[in-house]
Amino acid sequence: MMKAIFVALFLLLTLAPRVFAGDESVTPYGDYCKDCTIYGTCKEIITPREAVIALERYYRLKGYRVGTIYHKGRFIEADIFKDNRRVDKVLFDRKTGRVRSIY
DSSP states (O other): OEEEEEEEHHHHHHHHHHHOOOOOOOOSOOOOOOGGGTTOOSSSSHHHHHHHHHHHHHHHHHEEEEEEEEEEETEEEEEETTTEEEEEEEEEEETEEEEEEOO
C-alpha cells in the first residue's frame, strides 16, 4: 500500500508541471517590438494600424498568430494563437512598443 502511494505521489510531482504548464509563455516578462527601435524610445504613439502590423510581424517571426485585437486608448490587447489554440493574451503599448503577457 505504501509503495502504491509513493509511486502515485512520484508520478504526480514529476508529470503535473508538464501537464499544467502547457507551452512556454510566449512573452513571460515582457518584450518590445523593434518598430520602436529601443524599448521606450518611440517619438510619438504609433497608429493602431501600425501597432497591429508590428504585433503580427513580431509573433509571426516566433511562429505564432495574432487573433482577436481590442484597442484601448494607447494600448492594444491581443490574443496570441499557435495551431488554433490560444497560448497567450498580451497588452501592447503603442507609445513604448512594450509587449507584456496578461494571460
